[in-house]
Amino acid sequence: MSLSASSLWLIPALPLLAAALTATLPRSRAGLAAAIAIGALALSFLLSCGALVTALAAPGEHLYSNFIWFDLGLGTVRLGWLLDPLTALMCTMVTFVGTLIFIFSSAYMHDDDRAKQFFCFLSLFAAAMLGLLVANSLLLLFICWELVGLASYLLIGFWFHKPSVAAAAKKAFITTRIGDIGFLLGLLWLNDATGSLLFYDGGKGVLETGALSALAAQTTFGGLAVSTAIGLLLFCGAIGKSGQFPLHVWLPDAMEGPTPVSALIHAATMVAAGVFLIARIFPLMEADKLLAAVPVHALSVVATIGAITALLGAFIAIAQNDLKRILAFSTVSQLGYMMLALGVGAPSAAIFHLLTHAFFKALLFLGAGSVIHAAHHEQDIRQLGGLSAKMKLTFATFAIGTMALVGVPLFFSGFWSKEAILHAAHGWQVSHFPFYAALLGVVLTAFYNTRLISEVFFGHGRSRSANHAHENSSVMTTPLVILAFFAIALGFLGAPAYPWIPAKLSGEAAVHGHSLFDGVGLMALSVVLVALGVGAGFALYGRKTRTSSTARDPLEQALPRVFAALAARLGFDELYTATVGRLNAALATFSDLLDRWVFDAVIRFLTRLGQFAGIVNRETDEDLLNGGFDATSQSLRSTGQAYSRAQSGDAHGYLRVIAAGFVLLLLAVLLGGVR
Amino acid sequence: MITLTFIALVTLAAAAVAMSQRNLIHSALLLVASWAGIAGFYLWAGAEFVAFAQILVYVGAVSMVVLFAVLLTRRSHAELAIAPASVKRILAAIVAGGAVLGALFGAVLSTPLASAAAPPPAISVKALGAQLLGRHTASVLLIAVLLTVALLGAVVIASTNSKEDAP
């Protein structure tokens, strides 16, 4: 089974079709909508597998199929599909995880009376995301990027009747838009600089050597290479989409949406779009690698931002009480890791971590969803507790996910992917900041995850909902089990013993990179760090579990001010309100005044002018033109009246005239001898 | 010839009496008799298909429509006996009709018609059908469309769906 690049469009088209179909269904047919959405995505998954087979057969090659979108007179706008291992792997992951999440959703959203719309939105999202993955054009990628944003907005705001939800949706949309402005600017600049937006186009694509060397050769303001500037602008989009510092604020709030959405969009797929983008344009990003005279390399910025984000997310996660918020900040942190990996020049490590993260974070979110569903939508970890006994399967899978996230050695995928990143960071010559940040992040991750597990699953229930929780139906748990399996199994794909991913991704031979024993010291260090984090967490939370929902957090008792600052998310939201928000308000006021007093006055003057012209016109018309027409009409009318006397309205009269005419005619014929 | 004269006289008498009757129903029924007489003429002339079609259409269908129309456009039994038309109009009608009759008779009698004593053309129903659906398919289709349109039009015209039309 294989799939060529030219028929790659089928993968996003199927969910799109499903979205269109479900949109036309009546609201009561939620079950059918779910079936259509799941079926379409499952088919997409099968196609993706085909695409994967094709791509793996030619590692390192970029199969593409371009076509003309429309003709612009001066030039044509061309789009295309791209099939390489990156696309294929991502597609397979997105469709597979997506299918599982769809299945989970069909149970999770069972009681919602707008479930049909939910599946419509989900399908739309899947279509946009897959389109983004298969795009061979930055323009197509951008279109899908924005569609993904729209779908995400719709899904976060699915329960829009709750004000906080509506606000969160708005926040997510606007925040990512800020990043997208950068993306758009970069895109336009790139088009201006190279005249094309296609990634690969037989040597003329922007990611191919010709364009790259041209871009790297030019410099622009501040001595930056053009490629650096464009790369950084595009990275702005990735910052917004992937929740990187300083635009990470929307991601935790987006957890107001339904949990499957959180799992699908804000853990597995959409937030990974930023990482994917950077991975996709990696050649562009590293085009300035060899330039020494530039003030900054694009990848250094990426690495720094990634490191900061990784640390920031981990820190804030420590002090959160909302189950999904913790996972959200953990996602922020992990995305930071991926960016870090990209920044230090190891895209294969980043993608490997992206894949494993997608599985175990989707698992964690679905596990959280399972917990929340069972606990009657209770998300506060202080209210939960003691669920390990009540929801054994959920606990087991959740624990596997957590261990993968933490990086418990050897058997969990997270360990191997994180190890790859650490190794890459260690090997980066520019700065050691990312490496140390990553190490600290490992400790923190272990710590807050231990806290999470202890609070949610151990001890005893601290609320009615927690006490009455029970295991969910198999529709919800089966995806958990499958994801848990992959959370373990995926580790072996990229384990140092068999460096499959880098080999396939870059097309280089498998001998490249480190072997199992190459970085054994680093590995040992990270094991120690994990143990440290887990130990600290266990000491604080595990040994003596929380007794009541109102009890103060142990860490809060120890370091109250730090904890408070962390709990307030280091005040980023307030900062933005105070600065950006106020600036925005001032600008709005200014615009209002401008509109009211300047533009309005001009318009009013023009209106008056038009009225005056109309009056003049009318006077002329009535007096001069109409007089003549009236006279003509009058004469026509009197002529008509004269003629209409013949129309007596008496049918007999007409008939008589006809008869007379007939007789006359006949007589004329007979007597006149006309033959 | 005798048969033809007989048929013609009966038909003409029925038609003439129908046209001079004061009772509308009697007029209509006499007209039916006249139409039947014409059918008899067709039969006499050997066009039996046309004769039966004439009976089916006129005696079976048109007469019904006429009778329904008569009954739908009266308010009482007394109204069936319609007021006689003015003498002037009758005179004018007779003059006009007489003129036409004279002209036509004159034309017929003065024309040397080649009346061949040929055997009557025989045409079977099957041959007629073949002609209708062979050479004249377009005409048949046109007639079908015309009939459909006429039927629908008649229904629309005669229906009382708008309040304005209701009596």
Added chain:
Amino acid sequence: MSLSPLQLCLLFSSALFCVGLIGALARSNTILVLLGVELMLNAANINFIAFWRYGPAPSPATGVLFVIFAIAVAAAEAAVGLALVIAVYRHRRSIQLQDANSLKG
């Protein structure tokens, strides 16, 4: 003077035509006028058959086909005409032909 059968048929049809014409002219009732018109149509049909029977026929079926089509058209005409009569009667409460003169000049 002896008449050929064809002439007799034609005289018959002309007489029928005139009866219909006189009826249509003399009667004020719209239905009767319509019936007069029907009679005139029938008279025309008689001519078709007469010429089919005695005339030099180019095709053995022409006259018959003409009559068949004429009958169909006449049926349609009767249906529409009488529907019109009914519609006019609804508006004017009268079936006198001279009362339906709102289009006069």
Added chain:
Amino acid sequence: MLGSGIIKGLAVTAKNFVGSYHDPARMVTEQYPEERPKLPEAYRNFPFLVTENATDPMGTLRCVACQICEKECPPQCIYIEKSKDKKPDATGKPQLYPAVFAIDTSVCMSCQICVEVCPFDAIKMDQVFEVAATNRFTGLLLNREQLAKPNSYFHQIHPTDAHEVDTRLAAERKAAEEKAKAAAAAKAAAAAAKPATPAPATATPAAPKPAAQPPTPPTA
């Protein structure tokens, strides 16, 4: 499917058709003049006069022409003329009898009041229903001879009723006889004691006074 109901219905009538030829239980029709309807005992229609003896109907009428029924009849369809003389009744006692007793059955409404008021059980309800006549005025006016029917006929149509009436009448007669006997015995004794003095009350006990007693309803 459409039409299954019709087929079921056709099957039902077909069964009726076949069954009507071999299943007498289906056929409820009586072939009337040949087959007489079996009337229920309680069926009553038009009164008749009871006679003791079938061979001499006019001689053994129970009616004593007391005319109570004539007075009570709501539509006044009974006409009675008393006889001038007296004839001995069943017990041998001389009684008046109806010289004319006529009932106009075209007027009679079979209300049975005459039967209920009769103290002598002389008029009873009949079971006739085939009353038709060719004369509108007299054909249905039944006279004494037409009305008289023997007691045995009464037994035949209303056996329970007739039996009860007969028992009662027999008891009354017996009582009367015994009383008469006792009176006769007393009279004999008295005559034996005072043969010379005739007792003025001797006639009284011998004849029971029906009018003085409340009449017994015949069906009681």
Added chain:
Amino acid sequence: MNSSGLSLLSAHLPVAAAADGLLERLPLTLRDTFVQWFPAPTQWLLHHLISIVGILAIFGLFFAFTTVAERKLLGRLQNRLGPNRAGVPKFSFLPFHLKHKLFGLTQPFADAVKALTKEDIVPAAADKLLHFLAPVLVVAFSLLTFAVLPFGRNLIPVELDAALLYFFAAGSATELTIFMAGWASRNKYSLLSAMRALAQVISYELPLLLSVIPVVLVAGTLSTQEIVVAQGFWTFGLLPHWFIFTPWGAAGFLLFLVAALAESNRSPFDLPEAESELIAGHLTEYSGFKYALFFMAEYFGLTALSGLGVTLFLGGWQAPCAFLQFIPSYLWFMGKLVGMIVFFIWVRGTLLRLRIDQLTRLSWQFLVPLALINLGNAAFWALTGAWSGPLQIVRWAVSAALIVVPFVLMGRSLTRGQAPRTYRYAT
């Protein structure tokens, strides 16, 4: 006198059948023998007269016995006896008196005497001429339809090329008499009933014609005799090729039955003259023999329609099996005719009267579309006439599906929302 299309009682039919036996030719032989006695110039007249008299006598008697058979059958269908009294009157000039009641078979003669001797009441305000003409014309028109029915192999009164057209033309003329009867009575209820009756008869003429057209399509002729001849084949000499034994023919026959019931105002479509509700509708003002004439015309119409059904669908005078052809064809025809009429009586004894809305709904929503579909079905049948072997099975299956599926679907839509009726006091 030209009578090109009217060949009378033609004995020269294109029937390639077994040599006519003596019995088969018996009616013709009798007629010819009788006609021989008269001088030649009058023989053609006698030919006609004998046909006419024969039809009048046979179908007059048939009508008479149909009435008594109907009453007796209805009685049996409802567990009654039916008329069984009328026997033979005692004639004083006869030395004996037949006391047997003959199962009441002389009932129609008693009825006839009664109807003839009844007072003929004509309403004072009636249109006397039309009042008289209506019953006369109705009988005349309904008798006219018999002219084209092939009663036997050699027995067809008038053999016309356009016989079916003639049949329906003559049949449609009876509508006029219904109107005449209603209008001439000067009774507004009679008139209203006449209009109702007309509406019913006219609206059911459409499905009736549409159910007949498939036969014309497949047989390729309008001549009744040729249609019968077209059905005179047998498979293995046992299975007759009557049109009813084809899918479209069965459907057409069913449609024909229903439409014929309605067209002849028979129960369950007898609402124009529902005695219990409308006191005989447009016949309210008729009594005595005029009423009997209407009655007679109705039975003639029924008989004629039954005869047409037999001719078109049941093989006419053809024997059901090849070896049964020794029985004269007219007997087969009469047997089938009697069967049809018995079936009509059976239906009358079973089904309840419809409401007027149900009646029209049945016609327009069910019969007409089904008849049109059946027409297409017959066209398919005619076009696939060359199919043989296994294709023959396909042909049958497709044709059957073409009629069964619409029947089931439309039947379902027709009866949608109608539960079986429940009765409170009956089981």
